[in-house]
Amino acid sequence: MKCPFCDAEMLHGYLNCGNAIWSERKHKISTLPDTKEKYAFHLGTPLLSPHHVACDCCPSCKRLIVDTSDYENNLG
Ligand SMILES: [Zn+2]
Known part of the structure; x- marks a missing residue:
């Protein structure tokens, strides 16, 4: 696929990672979400x-x- 930012051809691969979360807030200790955050x-x-x-x-x-x-x- 083409990069939507600069139009270069993108490389397909894998994000090799451990525990992770995308959140609206910064997590300081664990990556467990609480009930209030998206x-x-x-x-x-x-x-x-x-x-x-x-x-x-x-x-x-x-x-x-x-x-x-x-x-x-x-x-x-
Ligand atoms: Zn790009």
């Missing part, structure tokens, strides 16, 4: 190997684009 892309601590999140990376402007629709969220 969150998406909640990944628990991996048991055996890192999570492998398919995504695209722009080799020019270095942005990542992640489709988080299949991951835990409370965005509705």
Whole structure:
């Protein structure tokens, strides 16, 4: 796919990561969401190997684009 920011051809690959959350707020200790915040892309601590999140990376402007629709969220 083309990068929507700079139009370069993006590289397809995987975000190899441990626990993670996208949230409206900064988490200082854990990545567990509370009942008040909006969150998406909640990944628990991996048991055996890192999570492998398919995504695209722009080799020019270095942005990542992640489709988080299949991951835990409370965005509705
Ligand atoms: Zn780009």
